[in-house]
Amino acid sequence: QVQVVESGGGLVQPGGSLRLSCAASRRLFSISSMGWYRQAPGKQRELVAAITSDGNTNYADSVKGRFTISRDNAKNTVYLQMNSLKPEDTAVYYCNAKFTIATYWGQGTQVTVSS
Secondary structure (H helix, E strand, O other): OOOOEEEEEEEEOOOOOOEEEEEEEOHHHHHOEEEEEEEEEOOOEEEEEEEOOOOOOOEEEOOOOOOEEEEEHHOEEEEEEOOOOHHHHHHHEEEEEOOOEEEEEOOOOOEOOOO
């Protein structure tokens, strides 16, 4: 079993920034990839950004140029830096850790972008 814990959500005004953190209970090099997903009310969960064990990244078109995923191997933590936030970024953000045979999800953290 792998524990994945998100933190850093909150309320921010449009144009503001937030940094989400995702702490894993395993060393990051043992995880195929870690990703951030989000789910807004009434919508399906969607990929926001992902990073593989060798550092390759992938972003949704809607966040390219605004969000950056990164990792700190020493802390077993992946970050999502979110800049220039928009109201449409409001959602519950989930982190996951993908292995070859299983995927583990965190409980999610709420991000609300509103004036």
